[in-house]
Amino acid sequence: MIERPVVFVAGERATWTPKSCVGEVRNALQHGEFYEVPNGEHLVNCEDPDAIIEIIQKSLTKYVKEKSDTRTSELIDRKKYNELFDENYSKLAAEFFERKSKI
Known part of the structure; x- marks a missing residue:
């Protein structure tokens, strides 16, 4: 069993998962928390970065609230x-697209 907090994200249409x-x-x-990104495939972080950012923000906010007596x-x-x-x-986005254009 995995005992540490984990955020598991999978694309709805992923064939690798x-x-x-x-x-x-x-x-x-x-x-752990599981999130499925609608219409996402294997590279959901590139396909729908806004969804991934929202998932990260939700998860971190939840974790901080659970583990801290200090207000967020x-x-x-x-x-x-x-x-x-x-x-x-x-x-990061600029670097990613610059590298992608060189391929």
Whole structure:
């Protein structure tokens, strides 16, 4: 059994993650969450990055609330977080598409 928190994400149409395996993995996760991205395939992080970001935000928010006596608003300045996220996401996206165009 996996005892650490796990976020398991699969694309609804993924062939690399057969439906039979999804059930087995879900059952092995004592402290896990499962998300299925509609119409997603194997590379859901590239196919639907907004869905992945939403999943990550939900999971982290839930984890922080469960594990901390400190209010979430005291942990991060939301405006600063959003600015840093936008800046870094833009850089990563630009690098990804630059590499992809060279293939």
